Amino acid sequence: MNKAEILAFISEARIAFLATTDGKAARVRGMETYRADENGLIFYTSKAKEVFKQLAANPDVEACYFAKGTQVRVRGKIEIVEDLALKKEIVSNRDFLKSMYPNDEAYANMGVCRLKGKATTWSMQDMAAPTTFIDL
Numbered sequence: 001m002n003k004a005e006i007l008a009f010i011s012e013a014r015i016a017f018l019a020t021t022d023g024k025a026a027r028v029r030g031m032e033t034y035r036a037d038e039n040g041l042i043f044y045t046s047k048a049k050e051v052f053k054q055l056a057a058n059p060d061v062e063a064c065y066f067a068k069g070t071q072v073r074v075r076g077k078i079e080i081v082e083d084l085a086l087k088k089e090i091v092s093n094r095d096f097l098k099s100m101y102p103n104d105e106a107y108a109n110m111g112v113c114r115l116k117g118k119a120t121t122w123s124m125q126d127m128a129a130p131t132t133f134i135d136l
Contacts, residue, residue, distance in 0.1 A: 010036040016063035020054040076117015
């Protein structure tokens with residue numbers, strides 16, 4: 001897959017299994033990807049959650065997407081994004097978030113992160129380890 005195909009795959013799959021660290025222990029959870037484009041992968045959560053605290057303490061992560069027998073993994077560093085306009089955009093596109101962020105002050109509790117890094121693909125047909133990495 002080339003970069004455009006990887007971004008399209010991520011946009012369609014949407015749910016990543018995001019690996020972080022908690023001290024020396026690995027932690028993995030499903031995270032919705034809000035957007036995947038030339039500027040990176042955008043995730044959101046509450047700053048009160050352990051996942052956000054882990055991302056702030058150690059920004060090295062890996063996200064894994066799986067669909068139709070193909071896996072895309074993206075390894076890189078998380079950047080915490082404090083962009084009120086982006087936070088408002090996310091909430092306006094996710095009805096279930098509207099009650100959690102009713103005003104500008106509430107947005108201070110929203111954690112938005114951007115992942116930029118290298119992506120690799122693997123499929124059920126290709127049992128060999130990935131050898132090609134594409135900058136995202």
